[in-house]
Amino acid sequence: MGFDERVWALIERIPRGRVTTYKIIAERLGSKAYRAVGNACRRNPNAPKIPGHRVVNSDGRVGGYMGRTSGAQVGRKIKMLREEGVEVEGGRVLNFEEVLFRF
DNA sequence: AGTCGCCACGAAG
DNA sequence: CTTCGTGGCGACT
Numbered sequence: 001m002g003f004d005e006r007v008w009a010l011i012e013r014i015p016r017g018r019v020t021t022y023k024i025i026a027e028r029l030g031s032k033a034y035r036a037v038g039n040a041c042r043r044n045p046n047a048p049k050i051p052g053h054r055v056v057n058s059d060g061r062v063g064g065y066m067g068r069t070s071g072a073q074v075g076r077k078i079k080m081l082r083e084e085g086v087e088v089e090g091g092r093v094l095n096f097e098e099v100l101f102r103f
Numbered sequence: 104a105g106t107c108g109c110c111a112c113g114a115a116g
Numbered sequence: 117c118t119t120c121g122t123g124g125c126g127a128c129t
Binding site: 023034036037039042052055056057066 | 110
């Protein structure tokens with residue numbers, strides 16, 4: 001099981017209505033490779049099953065989606081989050097600390 | 104083997 | 117805002 005697979009396995013455990021961060025995932029893997037976590041997400045092979053939209057930046061900014069840091073793809077990410085009850089405004093997760101999932 | 108070039112990032116300036 | 121460090125991976129040679 002490579003690095004990417006381990007990242008995906010963790011992402012699958014994020015509950016609905018919660019988010020986590022690249023940094024937290026890296027720490028959970030015993031690594032400081034938060035940037036590599038972003039790479040793993042970018043290579044996410046199964047968009048619906050692996051909820052990459054629940055992974056945001058450590059400062060609460062929504063970040064990117066489907067390989068993009070801005071644009072329509074990111075818009076869909078925000079929409080999905082809203083649909084599961086996560087408040088997003090101005091590209092930021094509201095009540096970030098409250099919805100943050102730390103495994 | 105090694106190198107090089109990404110990055111949905113983070114910290115510091 | 118801007119750099120700068122950064123880890124792991126894929127695509128090369």
